[in-house]
Amino acid sequence: MKKLSGYGIIMKTTGKEPRLTMIILITGASHTGKTLLAQKLLKKYKYPYLSVDHLKMGLIRSGQTELTPYDDDKLTAYLWDILKEMIKTAIENEQNLIVEGCYIPFNWKESFDADYLPQIKYICLIMSESYINSHFSDIMNFGNVIEKRLSNDLSIEELIQDNQKYLRCCLRYGLDHFLIDDEYDLEKCFI
Template identity: 55%
Template sequence: MVIIITGASHVGKTILAQRMLEKYKYPYFSIDHLKMGLIRSGITDLTPEDDDELTDYLWPIVREIIKTAIENEQNLIVEGCYIPFDWRNNFEEQYLRWIRFICIAMSDEYIDSHLEEIKSHASDIETRLDDSYCTAEQMKQDNHQVIDGYRSNGEQITLITENYDDSIREVFD
């Protein structure tokens, strides 16, 4: 089984991947680690701010990692925001039946009422060096883009509206 976890920044993708690793004992692969390895090594001239270009650049690599894990009958959690909205078009049915897709997003109301709490958890698993861009308006814009993009491709979204832990618990059930 390959579990893909995606969503906008600050929605809890990494903490969910960590919880799944602890529960299922599946290793997890962070797309951000791949991104930074390629950027820091000079293999690409892209920067961490080049989100759209990074998706186009990273997805072919991540897609083939997913296929390899499935072909090798290995479990894997793939976590990150660089998953194209139409990701399913890149896999034949023989692969899709081994993939579980999870997209997490937050409602505007949740962001408005929990912004400081959201920001306080930003470094629970990984240390964020600069979080100054994390504003309510930016988060809302990012979440709307994720929700609209994946829903328009027929994907289910785990929408956090009131209680983060309850919403994430539903992903496990």
């Protein structure tokens, strides 16, 4: 295996055509554009993506858990146990995968041996307080661009608090994040 400098990707050399394996984790507060970015990457790279919200609702509706959509902290621990093993399986099978959702813990790196980490790229989408204050109505209007939300009763204060929490945690854990401050342009994102 050969590491490609600067890309965090492993080139698999098995005698046949080399493959690049990449897992992309996309997280952030509600309404930051996680699903939109995953859709853009699907079109650009042809990588499949998994919506953690779909997994969550499938497990809840099928009765596999008694947790509800409002049990955020408990859902993060519950879903991450499943997601981390799916990610390991994808890497072991040399399959690319995008995982998007808010249920990715900030200490996610602790779940993987050193051999896995170079193949996982993490990005957290964060909106600044000034961006939210200036664009709140746009944020709410675009909340249904990719997915149909049943409820859109998020307040500006909640949105600011959630984004500030994500920023604090990204800084605390040294995680990559994309700050949406001036304009909303995911094309400027790392990918």
